[in-house]
Amino acid sequence: MTTSLLMSDTLREDVLQWLKQEVPEKRLRHILRVEEMAIALAQHHGLSVALVQQAGLMHDLAKCFPPKQLLAVAEAEGWTLDPAEVACPHLLHAPVGAVVARDTFGVSDERVLKAISNHTLGSPDMDAISCVVYLADALEPGRGDTLKLQRLRDQSYRNLQGAVYETCVFSLQHLLENRRPIHPRTILTHNGFLNARHCQHSVDSAA
Numbered sequence: 001m002t003t004s005l006l007m008s009d010t011l012r013e014d015v016l017q018w019l020k021q022e023v024p025e026k027r028l029r030h031i032l033r034v035e036e037m038a039i040a041l042a043q044h045h046g047l048s049v050a051l052v053q054q055a056g057l058m059h060d061l062a063k064c065f066p067p068k069q070l071l072a073v074a075e076a077e078g079w080t081l082d083p084a085e086v087a088c089p090h091l092l093h094a095p096v097g098a099v100v101a102r103d104t105f106g107v108s109d110e111r112v113l114k115a116i117s118n119h120t121l122g123s124p125d126m127d128a129i130s131c132v133v134y135l136a137d138a139l140e141p142g143r144g145d146t147l148k149l150q151r152l153r154d155q156s157y158r159n160l161q162g163a164v165y166e167t168c169v170f171s172l173q174h175l176l177e178n179r180r181p182i183h184p185r186t187i188l189t190h191n192g193f194l195n196a197r198h199c200q201h202s203v204d205s206a207a
């Protein structure tokens with residue numbers, strides 16, 4: 001069922017107080033822009049605003065965790081790490097953020113936890129809530145105002161899956177141009193959305 005209700009004020013205030021201790025002001029402003037864009041996309045696409053807002057607000061909970069802490073959580077959770085994550089533990093801030101959301105803020109909705117976990121690398125089976133948070137993180141206004149970004153933002157309102165595909169291509173191009181390692185899941189996300197990009201967004205069960 002589609003609902004336009006926002007998340008509870010109490011939970012939002014708790015998360016904000018925690019974030020103020022854990023991330024610098026600049027990061028907090030990014031998080032609030034992601035929350036705002038995610039809400040706008042959720043309203044436009046008829047998704048649960050409260051769930052999308054929770055994921056947007058909590059997507060970067062572990063952004064400033066040091067590598068040791070990220071690896072310790074991964075070990076405690078029993079995750080098998082990809083070599084790219086061993087080389088760059090920062091990639092783990094997304095799934096570790098979901099663990100913090102679960103354990104510190106009592107988030108139990110799998111759609112929210114997955115959206116937090118998927119926000120950096122995506123996933124070929126992302127539902128609409130995950131797509132919205134992935135796009136809001138990559139395209140929020142603080143990312144810049146180039147023609148390419150404006151087009152991706154416009155597309156995110158027209159076709160969620162198409163926008164995920166194009167944003168994934170944009171991200172891959174950036175990684176290649178900067179000679180950065182590419183996590184295999186980014187490739188899987190690309191391939192998964194390559195064929196899905198012509199489908200309408202509204203088929204998703206996350207509404």
Ligand SMILES: [Fe+2]
Pocket residue numbers: 059060063093094119120
């Ligand atoms: Fe992030």
Ligand SMILES: [Fe+2]
Pocket residue numbers: 030034059060137
């Ligand atoms: Fe982010």
